[in-house]
Amino acid sequence: MTDTRTETTDITRRQFLGSAALFGGTAAGLVSGRASDLPAECAPNAYQLADSTNMLHTVCLQCNTGCGIRVKLQDGVAVKIEGSPYSPWTLVPPIDYRTPLADAALVEGALCPKGQAGVQTAYDPYRIVKVLKRAGPRGANEWTAIPFEQAVREIVDGGTLFRNVKGKETRRVTGLRELWALKDAKLAAEMSTAVEEIRTQKSAREKQEAVEAFKARFKDHLHLLIDPEHPDLGPKNNQVSFVWDRLKGGRAEFIKRFISESFGSINAHGHTTVCQGSLYFTGEAMSDQFVEGRLTGGKKFYWQADTANVEFLLAIGSSYIEGGYGPTHHARKLMGNLVEDKVKIAVVDPRFSKIAAKAWMWVPAKPGTEAALALGMIRWIIDEQRYDRKFLSAANKAGAKAVGEQSWTNAAWLVKEDGSFLRASEAGVGQKETRTTADGKK
């Protein structure tokens, strides 16, 4: 399959297509009523969207899945987006990463409707492409467009920027230049250490004494602080806060370098969505290890279900093929297995979602009753003994090793009413255990 040209007379077709176009519109008269085996169909207006030199390989950010995409350009305008054939997110399985671009141009990966609509996001007629400056009171939705250079100057230098806004004629805005107060990295480090000393004091009196000591030590630099009576608020630099949305493609590193390391403000704050947070933090918790008597240190932040190999998919409030981190690759894997009866799907959702349309069972549980359903399932599993006894017996790493399991679980541990685990000694089995921390403390 690597080279179909050997199997057909097609060896000259591409060359002919190209050369016919090159020599200028030999087929221009064949508008309609052409025989489509004539090679130069679209000449002289060659179809540009099959040419790899008109394709940009990048990452879709229409959602946070980050599918590999290929943007097709026509006369410099992005007009069509495809899934990248190199990306496992969009083509299952992807083509070899070493495939030349010209060969890869023939193969396209999948892409969801949101990704396909990326052109409309890029060329949104309502996209703000100029700096807008408020021209009226807050909330009045009055704006004027100002040049980028003016915006930079005003943000950096500050001043009476709203002279033309009624009631704000004399309002002085502080510029970044003025807030970039503490510039000496060594001094900043010394102050930071000194502030930590204040923090470690126990009583109010001790703290006040530490503040006085701080003021005496840094008496020449107190003007750099937001409030010398509160050194813990830090330098004026902290009055610049940078708040952003998604962190992808090196933005985190750039922001950290600009705001934290160069400008010296601690106030750099991102956010993510609740749905994603639940995935991330659940994943993190699932990878926690039992260290020094508690579960901690989970490092696996971003989990994906193995939809290619799953035999039973239980989707609880998760719209697996509508969203759920990549409809492209999940649907490719799931739908093929579904048709071949390799996977069974059950959906718990008050809404008859699209994944419910594909499910063996739809459970329209009322919102808020999912936990009861889960407890019922657990009860049934216990009553019917439909659990993996060997795996559940592996309560820790040593236990897993003993029974030949890859991993272990605390699922079989008993929990007291206060939420803590029941100890063997408390159940009258064995002695109260002593643990040694990493520091060697008992």
Add this chain to the structure above:
Amino acid sequence: MALRLAPAGAQAKVGSVPAGAGTTVRMVADLQRALGRPSGNRRWVMVIDTRRCIGCSACNVACVAENNLPPGVTYRTVREVELGEYPKVARVFMPTNCMQCDKAPCVEAANAVIPGAMKKRPDGIVEIDYAKMRGRKVFEAATRACPYGAALYYDDGKNHTDGTPALQPYEKRAACEYGRSWTREEPAGATRKCHFCAQRLDAGLLPACVSTCPGLAMHFGDAAAPKSLVTEILAAGRARRLEPELGTEPRVYYVNDWVDEIQAVPAPASTNRRHVNCSTCHSFGR
């Protein structure tokens, strides 16, 4: 945009089909083989497996972008029907486009109004002559003749970004269809419909809907080629054509084992629907 681009008409830098294990790569390889044969010997067919359709309409959006389609025109739609009574319900997604019938009633009806408005190509694609098939009369005649409903669209010359601060560059672009490039204005007033992305087939690419489909619900290729994937699927005997009794001989086949199961779902009492089958969706909205 300061990008170095291949000028229009330059030799396309398209290579050979890369190796790969997936269905898409297989179909692309099938396509290259088919293009090596004279067009009269090819038999383009599309097989739509509705079991794999997730109803996302990526095909719809891809089609609009690929063919630069105006508002109200989508060569591909995904119809959706909800059936049954809570909680015993079903939801069916039905990707639909022009069936490229071998005995296309629309061609006859259109040509009766304007001779030469539509024609059947040797490879099976039903073609519209934008220069001839203009005005609502011929559009309505062809639409009435189509038993599958709403496969044809009238281009009223509007744009998606009309009435916004600026008509966007992607909408102003020319698009390749039926063997040539058309400005956005040229097909305005003409009838439009799916042509299996003939411009892409000519360039060795699968139809836009086929390659973008997350569920891989569509298979495309040359049914005259003994080794092609679509030939294999048709030989397996599960694919069927809609309303075969009409004798239209469509080139779009469906694989759909939901039908029998859906028939088991009681139809809503409020309708007089006797039973549910593919034409339930296909007459939907007619």
